[in-house]
Amino acid sequence: MKSTTYSKYSKKLLFTTFNCAKSQLIPLQDMQGIHNDDLIMALTGLAGGILNNGSTCGVVIGGAISSAMIRDKELSGKWTLEDEIQLLSEIKEDVSWFEDRFGTSLCREREELNYQRITVLGLLNPQKAKGCVARSGASMDYFVEKYAAKNSPHPSLPLAKHPRKGAESGEGTVFPSPVSGRAPFEYFRARGEGSEHCAQKILGEIREKTGIGNEKLEQISVALDGGIGLTGGGCGALSGALMALGLKYALDPQKTEPKKLKNIYRSMDSEFFSMAKILVKNFIKEFEYFECSRITGTKFKDWAQFSQFRNSPSCDKLNNFLVKKTVEIINFKKAS
Structure with a gap:
């Protein structure tokens, strides 16, 4: 299929899955x-923006x-720490492209939305849908072009390798090393430190x-480190x-009757949403x-x-809170 396809x-998936994140994942x-x-x-x-709260765009x-x-x-x-660091660098470039194109990567900062924790269906009403559709379509074109270039016989440099501002003065194009002359992954390997990730x-x-x-899910989730690619x-x-x-x-959107799915997203009332809202409410109460x-x-x-920072007491506190609260919610559901 061509990029336009x-x-x-x-864009169509926005109105069938009611989920902007899936509108990128499924075609790719x-x-x-x-x-x-x-x-x-x-x-x-x-x-x-995370359970329709206006944070990072889905x-x-x-x-x-x-x-x-x-x-x-x-x-x-078969990942190495080097692979993970390079992935985060690539994602950081992708997010920069999105912010340059649309001004922000946060839903709540979109001027046309007046975002007040509205539902996905609220986002997709006729007056507000244009922005979501434009972002979904443009992002998909970007990724199709990106991976087509990577897979061509004579690909251009991957986006994450393109020189950043300041490269002329000798600054690296990927993450700078904490030790001069040594790549980041070598530095941490020498110290005997493993990769400590967020979602993973x-x-x-x-x-x-x-x-x-x-x-598999845990490995792929390294993309979310440091608030999406750092x-x-x-x-x-x-x-x-x-x-x-x-x-x-x-619910699996591909196995759920569209009308039922639409009603669930309108009210955010389902087994999953009930559990997720409890988790998010407690998280915001604790960490703001x-x-x-x-x-x-x-x-x-x-x-x-x-x-x-990832190995600091403050992150440990957040980790422990999320694991404890999520397990409590799951166990309560199992017992009910």
């Missing part, structure tokens, strides 16, 4: 010949997760305690917890914000800075 498909799965229903289900709670999240999914296919599931850690611990989840957007750990709930309790940069008070400039 995937773009049209992406088709384009790459990947079949992963778990990913589709897991993204249910990440639309509309189109951005769906694109980031898709990039990780495609990289996982290229690597045959949450998903792994929830799986250990409940049996919900799988290693950009300071929606909290990756919270997104990971919502992914676990979505994987188990969300959705965005990584606001929760941490910093916007990570590189992997080294992120990794140091």
